Amino acid sequence: MPDWSYQTLFKPVLSRLPSRIARGFTLGAMGRISRIPGGTFLIKTLGHMEPSPLLQDRIASLPVQTPLGLSGSVDPAGIAHRxxxxxxxxxxxxxxxxxxPVVSEEPIVNERTSGTIVYPQEYENPGLVRSLSMLDKSKDGLPRFVRIAPEPRSSSDQAIEQLRLLVQAFSLTKVAGFYIEAxxxxxxxxxxxxxxxxxxAFIRSMPEAPSQLSFLYIPLDFPxxxxxxxxxxxxxxLWTGCMIGGALRTPGGAARFGLEGKSLALEKIRLIRECVPAKNWLIHSSAxxxxxxxxxxTLRAGADQLLLNSGLVDSGPGLPKRINEAVIHERLSGTPTPVPPSFWKHWGWMCLLGLGMIFGGVVAWLIAESSVLLPYDEDYLGMARDEVGRINEHLLHFMSHDRITLAGTMISIGILYYRLGKYGMKSGQHWARTAVLTSGAVGFPSFFLYLGYGFFDPLHAAAALILLPMFLLAMRRNPDQPLREPVNLRNSREWLLGLWGQLCFVALGVSLSVGGLVIAGxxxxxxxxxQDLAFMGVTPAELNAANPKLIxxxxxxxxxFGGALFSNAVMLLIVALWGIQQGQRWLWWTLLAGGSPAFIAGLSVHxxxxxxxxxxxxxxxFAAALYVAGLILLYPYLMKDVRLSSDKAAKSMTVT
Incomplete structure (x- = not known):
């Protein structure tokens, strides 16, 4: 459920359901998907959320793959942790x-306008025994931090005794650390x-000190x-650092998780850094x-690691990826920009391949508009063009329409290859390389579809032999590089419109992929x-009788054409899934230029x-409508200079 489907389709529906039902349905669905074979791969593929090595961090001595954690309030039963x-x-x-256990049947309130989630009972949980069982069943490999707390309305002595029992129980497990609500x-x-x-004193008195890290949990409203x-x-x-809670507590015991806690958290982070300036005193924050x-x-204020709760529900599943991209950009700021690779190293070959496809498509279009048949076509049929035309008045037009649509698709593929090579692969973008790699991997083998009826096309074979080495050279020695340009930081109107545009292009990529497979089949x-036979007013038997090599x-x-369309579609789909990033103007022009020839050819010839x-x-x-709508909706997001938004955000933060 990436952001382009969550914000546009699922969130509007889920927000109308009771919050407990909506949460149960969402987590249950994700949990079931993750448990089927290939389910986790599907989740990764849709969101392209694999963390970069640049995000690797440490919580004291504990290595973690990113500085971002999942708050326990999101999935308290661990249904969808995997x-x-x-x-x-x-x-x-x-x-x-x-x-x-602390049980509450009261409804959870999701304030849609503010994104705040109000839990009627902050300490609602299944209790120690079930939490230990949930911990034993975890299979995702991520470190666990357990927040332990005394039961509501416990006395001071009862609270200490309960915390002791919880530490003793969890210290025998594989948890990495504690958030201790003392x-x-x-x-x-x-x-x-x-x-x-x-x-x-209790920790010191234990025969064997717990190996887990210990963070003092600081309620957000703590004085x-x-x-x-x-x-x-x-x-x-004894203590590793502090964990700043994410909820504002109401007098009735409810907990408000939302954006309103951010200013209090920033204030506490700065205060902690003043009181404990030591670098080895860590701060986790979730507000x-x-x-x-x-x-x-929050990180600039002095936090070391963050946890997401209500923001994940409000913004969508893509929020961790967007934050990770922002963290990478922060870490790379001020570091020298690597020297761009030479034209001949890899990306230049993809540009040449694209130009070759464009040239081939233009030539094929001109031939299809004029003679339609090539000399070797006539040799194969044993008939001249005029003789073919006399078989049926619409036959040459029909063959021309097939070849023009193929030519337009070839030009579109060539433009995408050229642009993705020049702008994506040159800067080491993994998604761009994957897009052209996948396209070529299905496109070149589609040549063998020509042999399905025993016809060998020497021109296509020659083109494939010339272009294939370029493709192979483009795929060599092409290491991934992080995006160094500013990334999206705001849930702005442009961002939301961009998600609708992304949805259009994902739907277009899927539709064209299915269409390509159907046409090839x-x-x-x-x-x-x-409809083909109705247009020509002929039957296959009549064509076969006129010349058995026509069909x-x-x-x-x-x-x-089916193979080329599928090759084009999977490339477009990967671009739509993984490549949409605010301020990437070149990508909008690529989508415009790359799609136009195919649509112009396909519709105009009909x-x-x-x-x-x-x-x-x-x-x-339908495809053209998705294409035009996608371009319109993506325009503000891709064409707006993200640096302006970043500068405004920086000024706002300075004033704050």
């Missing part, structure tokens, strides 16, 4: 966990100091005046992170659809020869 672990997280929080916002400074000191006195007296040998800019500001089996020649054109059957052209109309 799926969520594919989103780009580096660790997962479990909890809060209390000794006994502070209470409604207690006095002396009471909180005693609580922390008693718990620290800063008390914090200034507590932090300096904490034992640095008010709803867009990448929130994460950037028809080309090597029945050759014609009923194999037409089949060669159809199968070739009207020029009078083949205007509505049912036959309906898929083309």
């Amino acid at each position: 799926a969520l672990s594919q989103f780009g997280f580096g660790f997962i929080e479990i909890g809060p966990v209390t000794v006994r 502070l209470a916002a409604d207690s006095s400074l002396d009471e909180n100091l005693v609580q922390v000191q008693q718990f620290s 800063n005046a008390q914090l200034q006195h507590i932090l300096p007296v904490m034992d640095r040998g 008010g992170i709803h867009e990448p800019q929130d994460a950037v500001e 028809v080309g090597v089996t029945d050759v014609f659809v009923p 194999p020649l037409i089949a060669h054109d159809r199968a070739g 009207f020029s020869i009078g083949y205007r059957d509505f049912i036959h052209l309906l898929p083309a109309y």
Whole structure:
């Protein structure tokens, strides 16, 4: 469920359901997908969320693949942890966990306008026994941090005893660390100091000290005046750092997770850094992170790692990826830009391949508009062009229409190859290389579809022999590089419109892929659809009687077009899934230039020869509508200079 489907299709529907039902349905669906063979691969493929090595981080001595964690409030029962672990997280929080279950049947409230989620009972959880069982069943490989808390309305002595029991139980498991809720916002400074000191004394008295990291959990509404006195007296040998909670508590015990907690979290982070300037004192924060800019500001304020809760629900499953991209950009800022690879190393060969495809497509179009048949076509048929035309008045027009649509598709492929090589592969973008690699991997073998009816096309064979070495040279020694240009930081109107545009192009890529396979399949089996025969006013038997080699020649054109369309479609699909990034103007022009020849060729030739059957052209109309709508919706997102948004965000942060 990437953002382009979540924000446009699923969120509007889910937001109308009771929040508990919506959460259960969403997590249940993701959990089931992750458990089927290939399910996690599907999740990764749709979102392209594989973390970059540049994101690798450490929580004290613990290595994590990203500095981003999943808050326990998102999936308290661990139903979809295996799926969520594919989103780009580096660790997962479990909890809060209390000794006994805390149950609430009251509805969860999702305030759609603000993105705030109100949980009626902050400490709702299945209890210690079921949490231990959930931990044993985890198979995603990400480190777990468990937030342990005393049960609501426990006395000070009861709270300490419960925390002791929880630490003893979880210290025997594979959890990486604890978020320990030993502070209470409604207690006095002396009471909180005693609580922390008693718990620290208990840890020291254990026969074997827990190997897990220990973070002091600081409620978001905890008084800063008390914090200034507590932090300096904490034992640095026992505590790893602080975890700033994500919820504002109401007098009735409810918890509000939302953007409103961000300013309080930033204030606490700065205060902690003033009180404990040591670099080895870590700060985790989970409040008010709803867009990448929130994460950037929180990290700049002094947080070391972040956890997502309500922001994941509000912004969508792509938020971790967007934050990770922003983190990479922050880490690369100020580092020298690598020297671009030479033209002949890899990307230049893809440009040459694209130019070759464009040239071949133009030549094929000119031939299809004029003579239609090449000399070797006539030799194969044993008939001259005029003789073929006398078989049926529409036959040459029909063959011309097949060849012009193929020519337009070839030009489109060539433009995409050239542009993706020049702008994507040159800068080491993994998605661009994958797009052309996949396209070529299915495009070149489609040559053999021509042989399905025994017709060998020497011109296509020669072109393939010339272009294939270019393709192979373009795929060599092409390491991935991070995107160094500014990335999207805001859930802006342009971003939301861009998601609708991305949805259009994903749908277009899927539709054209299916269409290409169907056309190729028809080309090597029945050759014609009923509308084709109705347009020509002829039957296959009559064509076969006129010349038994006519149908194999037409089949060669159809199968070739189907293979080319599929090659083009899978490339477009990968671009739509993985390549859409704010401010990439070249990509919008690539989509415009790359799609136009195929649509112009396919639609214009049908009207020029009078083949205007509505049912036959309906898929083309649908695809053209998706294409135009996608370009319009993506225009503000791709064409707006993201640097302007970044500068505005930086000024806003400075003022704050």
